[in-house]
Amino acid sequence: MDDHNSVTLKFEARLAQVASELYDLAYIQVDANLSIVRVSPNLLSVLGNTDQVAAGIRLTDALDEFFGSEQTLRSILHNELPSFKIENINRARPDGSLHYLTFHVLPLDPDQTGSALLVVVEDVTRFGLTEQNLLQKRNELSILQGALSSANAELDRRVEQRTAELVEAKQKIELQLFRLQALRENDHAILGTTDLRVALRAIAEQAKSQLSVDLMSILVFNPPLLTLETVVALGAQSLDLQTARVNLGESMIGRAALDRRTLSFPDLTESIAIPQDDPWAQIENLQACYSVPLIAKGNIVGVLFLGHRSWLRPNQEWLDFLESLAGQAAMAIESIRAFEDLQRSNYELALAYNRTIEGWSRALDLRDRETKSHTSRVTETTMMLVRMAGMTEKEIMHVKHGALLHDIGKVGIPDSILLREDKLTDDQWEIMRRHPVYAYEMLFPIEYLRPALDIPYCHHERWDGSGYPRGLKGEEIPLAARIFAVVDVWDALSSDRPYRQGWPAEKVYEYIRSQSGTHFDPQAVDLFLRVITGETPASDPKINNLP
Amino acid sequence: MTIIQKKICLLGEFGVGKTSLIQRFVEGRFDDKYLSTVGVKISRKILKRSYGEMNMLVWDLAGSNGIESSASTYMQGTTGALIVCDLTRRDTLITCENYARQVRTMNPAVKLVFAGNKVDMTKERLVSVPDMLAMLSVFGETTFFLTSAKTGEQVEEAFIDLAEKIDVEK
Numbered sequence: 120m121d122d123h124n125s126v127t128l129k130f131e132a133r134l135a136q137v138a139s140e141l142y143d144l145a146y147i148q149v150d151a152n153l154s155i156v157r158v159s160p161n162l163l164s165v166l167g168n169t170d171q172v173a174a175g176i177r178l179t180d181a182l183d184e185f186f187g188s189e190q191t192l193r194s195i196l197h198n199e200l201p202s203f204k205i206e207n208i209n210r211a212r213p214d215g216s217l218h219y220l221t222f223h224v225l226p227l228d229p230d231q232t233g234s235a236l237l238v239v240v241e242d243v244t245r246f247g248l249t250e251q252n253l254l255q256k257r258n259e260l261s262i263l264q265g266a267l268s269s270a271n272a273e274l275d276r277r278v279e280q281r282t283a284e285l286v287e288a289k290q291k292i293e294l295q296l297f298r299l300q301a302l303r304e305n306d307h308a309i310l311g312t313t314d315l316r317v318a319l320r321a322i323a324e325q326a327k328s329q330l331s332v333d334l335m336s337i338l339v340f341n342p343p344l345l346t347l348e349t350v351v352a353l354g355a356q357s358l359d360l361q362t363a364r365v366n367l368g369e370s371m372i373g374r375a376a377l378d379r380r381t382l383s384f385p386d387l388t389e390s391i392a393i394p395q396d397d398p399w400a401q402i403e404n405l406q407a408c409y410s411v412p413l414i415a416k417g418n419i420v421g422v423l424f425l426g427h428r429s430w431l432r433p434n435q436e437w438l439d440f441l442e443s444l445a446g447q448a449a450m451a452i453e454s455i456r457a458f459e460d461l462q463r464s465n466y467e468l469a470l471a472y473n474r475t476i477e478g479w480s481r482a483l484d485l486r487d488r489e490t491k492s493h494t495s496r497v498t499e500t501t502m503m504l505v506r507m508a509g510m511t512e513k514e515i516m517h518v519k520h521g522a523l524l525h526d527i528g529k530v531g532i533p534d535s536i537l538l539r540e541d542k543l544t545d546d547q548w549e550i551m552r553r554h555p556v557y558a559y560e561m562l563f564p565i566e567y568l569r570p571a572l573d574i575p576y577c578h579h580e581r582w583d584g585s586g587y588p589r590g591l592k593g594e595e596i597p598l599a600a601r602i603f604a605v606v607d608v609w610d611a612l613s614s615d616r617p618y619r620q621g622w623p624a625e626k627v628y629e630y631i632r633s634q635s636g637t638h639f640d641p642q643a644v645d646l647f648l649r650v651i652t653g654e655t656p657a658s659d660p661k662i663n664n665l666p
Numbered sequence: 667m668t669i670i671q672k673k674i675c676l677l678g679e680f681g682v683g684k685t686s687l688i689q690r691f692v693e694g695r696f697d698d699k700y701l702s703t704v705g706v707k708i709s710r711k712i713l714k715r716s717y718g719e720m721n722m723l724v725w726d727l728a729g730s731n732g733i734e735s736s737a738s739t740y741m742q743g744t745t746g747a748l749i750v751c752d753l754t755r756r757d758t759l760i761t762c763e764n765y766a767r768q769v770r771t772m773n774p775a776v777k778l779v780f781a782g783n784k785v786d787m788t789k790e791r792l793v794s795v796p797d798m799l800a801m802l803s804v805f806g807e808t809t810f811f812l813t814s815a816k817t818g819e820q821v822e823e824a825f826i827d828l829a830e831k832i833d834v835e836k
Contacts, residue, residue: 183708183723187673187743205739207705207728219705247704254728255702258680265755269792 132160143242151233153178153192165242166220167212178238184208184222195224198232207247219247291436298440301325302447309451313458315339316350318451323351326425326444330437334403334426337448338365338372340419347376347422357402365422370399372422375410379419382410386430399426407431411445415453423448472567473520480523487529487537493610498522500606501574504646505599518599521574525603528558528575540618552587555579573597578604583637593640601640605631605647608638628652668718672832673725673743677769678750679761680729683783686815687750688726691825696816703728706740713829720829732764738772746777746828753782753812754790756797763801770805777831780810781824786817 145165148156155174162172172181178192179185184205185192194200203224210218221243227235308321319337327335334354338347345367352361368377375382385407387400400408405426413421423445433441480494501522502515510518529537532554536547543551558575562568577591577600584592609631615621622630628648635644676684685703690696692709706727713720727733727740749765751758762780769776782798785791798810811824 183710186671186723188739189743191739191742203739205706209703209705209707209726251702251704254680254704255700258702258729259700262681262755265757269755 136161143244145240147172147178147238147240148227149178149192149236149238151196151235153189153196153236155181156235162240165240167210167218182222192224192236195226196233196236198226198229201225207243207250209247217248218242218244295436298329298436298443301329302443305444305447305451309447309454313455313462315452315455318455319448320351320353322444322448322451323353326423326441327353330425330441330444332425332427332431334405334408334424336360336424336426337413337421338363338424339421339452340367340376340413347372350421355403360399360402371408371410372399372424375412375424376419376422379412379414381412384408385433388430399424404428409441411441413445413449413452415449420449420452420456476520476523476568479527483524483526483529486534487526493614494523494525497525497603497606497610500610500651501599501603504602504606504643504650507650508598508602508646510599514599517570518574518603520568520571521599522603524558524562524568524571525574525578525607526554526558527561528554528556530561531557552579555588573599574603576600578607580604581638582640585637596640598643601643602646605639605643608634609647609651669721670718671721671723672745672829673723674746674748674828674832675725675727675741675744676748676750677727677733677765678729679731679752679755679758682729682750682752682755682758683815684729684750685726687748687781687783687813687821687824688724690815690818690821692724694818696818698816706737711825713826715829715833717833720832722825722829724825731761733768733772741769741772744773744776746779746832748779748781748824748828750781750783750813751793751798753784753793754787756792759793759797759801763804766805777828778805778807779824779828779831780807781813781820782810783813783815785812785819786814 143165145159145162147158147162150156154177155172157174158172163170166172170181179189188203188205191200191203195203205222208220208222210220212218219242221241223239223241225237225239226232227237302325305322305325309318312318319339323335323337326332332354334352336349336352336355338349340347347365347367349361349363352363355361365373367373371382371384384400387406387408399405403426406429408424408426411423411425412419413423423441425441480498484494498519502519505515505518532551536543536550539547555576555578559572562572562575574597576588577597580586580589580591580596580600581604582593582596582601584590586596609627612622612627612630613624628651631639631644631647635641676688678684680702681700685701685707686696688707688709692711703726706725709724709726711722711724713722725740725744727737730737733741747765747769749762749769751762766778766780769778780798780802782793795812799808802808802810809827811820811827813820813824815821
């Protein structure tokens with residue numbers, strides 16, 4: 120080795136020592152074949168003492184970092200690239216601690232193409248750790264932000280979902296309210312009418328509207344004929360269906376009634392359980408139909424039939440509402456039929472009462488040897504007058520009963536007094552005058568006849584208070600009795616009796632006029648004369664204002 | 667016996683678990699502590715192959731939104747890449763797509779394998795299989811691995827699959 124080379128080597132060694140001490144640098148010299156020619160003494164220390172890097176070994180075999188970079192290294196060797204750098208290589212020292220290296224590759228002599236490469240190895244652990252620390256914080260923050268963002272998105276999604284659920288729930292509640300309102304209106308319709316057709320029509324209208332179907336029909340069961348008869352058919356295009364009569368067990372309507380179960384066909388095209396030629400489906404061109412039996416107190420009372428001209432996909436609420444409507448329809452049929460039966464019974468009872476009363480009345484006439492038809496005449500005339508006086512039909516009915524039974528109390532009078540042709544003694548009169556009280560005692564316990572007591576109890580009272588049995592005066596005497604008193608005297612005087620001829624009409628009227636204000640109520644007299652004779656009232660022009 | 671050496675890279679957004687996957691694959695262990703990677707760390711795993719052995723150099727690149735220019739030198743000589751997303755972070759799926767597109771642009775011959783990591787975190791999972799398939803369809807791929815560095819599920823399978831793809835081109 121000459122002096123010059125010796126100086127050069129010393130210089131290089133010193134340079135490497137200084138670089139290592141001051142800058143943590145090491146170097147590798149590589150020849151044109153990419154084989155290591157020489158390394159700085161501190162190289163293994165900088166690398167971390169983990170590699171076998173020595174002269175004669177190919178760089179790419181010695182350091183994994185250069186595997187795959189042969190082409191790039193050659194490019195630098197031939198000055199095609201100025202340099203090449205691999206930054207921040209993470210390496211573990213034998214003690215397990217982490218350190219960072221950066222490899223710089225550059226031509227050893229830029230003026231000598233293809234001669235050699237210099238690989239500078241720099242320990243950048245100080246910067247690497249700082250960068251790692253910063254990056255760690257940034258990444259953790261970023262991950263947290265991402266998590267927060269995801270949580271927010273999830274929260275938004277849940278809020279949106281919850282909002283949608285609330286909107287759906289609100290719509291459901293509104294629908295249920297509408298349907299409850301519909302059921303309530305049906306209740307009102309049922310309670311507000313005794314006409315079955317009106318009640319069922321109201322139910323059918325609500326059902327058709329709320330269930331959104333094309334056809335709604337209600338048929339009522341006729342047990343003697345074993346048929347179901349249409350009462351209402353809304354949306355039916357065929358007139359036949361509006362008046363249809365279905366035999367029990369026939370078609371889906373008759374089958375629902377016979378089997379006592381709902382027949383559901385939400386899509387007739389998919390149904391094999393029902394004949395496609397069912398007349399109801401065919402005539403109305405229905406795609407869906409439901410036939411619901413109406414059952415009240417265990418008895419079939421009808422069928423609710425609905426149809427739609429496209430398929431239906433009903434939910435449970437829809438089906439529940441249909442069931443409720445069917446229940447209402449059954450209840451309407453049952454209650455209105457019960458009412459009709461009750462009304463018929465009442466009529467029959469009232470008729471029986473009337474016939475009984477008329478029978479009693481005829482019996483009384485016979486016993487009293489009263490002029491033929493006296494009772495019926497005074498009854499008819501009194502009814503005419505009280506009607507003119509403004510009484511209601513119900514009040515007139517009671518007047519009629521009272522007039523027919525006006526002398527019923529006489530059944531308590533012994534025949535020896537009642538049929539005596541001579542004048543009665545004072546004692547006998549005393550007994551005779553008890554007959555209105557007897558009438559009261561007989562009729563008062565009979566609730567049906569209690570309102571009819573006015574005439575039997577009071578028709579012998581006088582306007583001036585001189586009558587019997589209680590000596591009532593003026594308007595203390597019931598109006599019916601005041602009017603009847605006039606009519607009774609008029610008929611008695613006008614009729615022939617065994618002991619005298621009937622008075623002429625004018626004489627009777629004169630007598631009645633003469634008794635106005637004493638025996639008779641003047642207004643009742645005026646009413647009588649105006650109605651019977653047509654004369655203008657003398658005592659009171661406001662005769663029509665009788666109470 | 668034939669021994670070949672191949673360089674592969676793990677790519678994906680930070681925190682998806684690339685370092686943990688390599689640790690599981692190379693060292694067979696898992697550390698729950700998250701330590702961000704700066705630069706690159708190279709590991710080595712020798713795989714038995716039908717022809718002999720593959721000396722697989724696994725480059726663990728710092729995670730980002732894509733391959734940064736300063737990191738492009740790391741990709742030199744790479745024959746395969748395992749692109750990883752985090753199944754609990756939807757945005758990492760988009761980053762996967764960026765990486766795959768960049769790798770294909772740089773070198774169409776690079777073999778790609780996709781993995782959705784952290785499959786064990788079922789409650790936190792936000793990326794579905796259809797999401798993965800939709801992303802893969804962009805690259806004409808239909809398979810991927812649902813991995814867990816924590817449990818080891820499908821980790822080896824993903825690396826072996828990449829090795830097999832590289833073998834075909836050997």
